[in-house]
Amino acid sequence: MTKPLAFEIRDSAISGKGAFAIRPIAAGERLIEYVGERITHREADRRYDDDSMDEHHTFLFTVSSRTVIDATHDGNESRFINHSCEPNCESEIDRGRVFIFALRDIAVGEELHYDYAYERSGDETDKDEEQYRCRCGTRTCRGSIMEAKEAFHRRRQEKRRARKEAASA
């Protein structure tokens, strides 16, 4: 038997559908595994041609330099969790599997989100910028769902440090 989900999917102000807490969630709780068909980057590029798409690849999750999860196929509710630059959840990759954790306590009714941090390649076109524009509306919104790899790791480490300090205070 699987544990019932701590959230449900309904319409979101951020984009399309979103995931909303239906019971109080504790910081650090593992909420769901991000699943779907495991494909190569080349296959992902073949399936989703940027030039013919108006929106970013919402249902793709990059696991490694080799593997992408395409949640359009065999995906679960995790694919509806939206991006935010100031998220209350985060994704963790553990031996090739992807899990979504709560970063802090979350109240009933709050929308769940994590930072997609799509990697910036450095040769993005204006069209890419438009497709990956962020409209999360948070105070620290960086204006894009993309982020340079170094910036992402730096930010993640700073957050870890802050959490540790908060925990030991």
Ligand SMILES: [Zn+2]
């Ligand atoms: Zn944002």
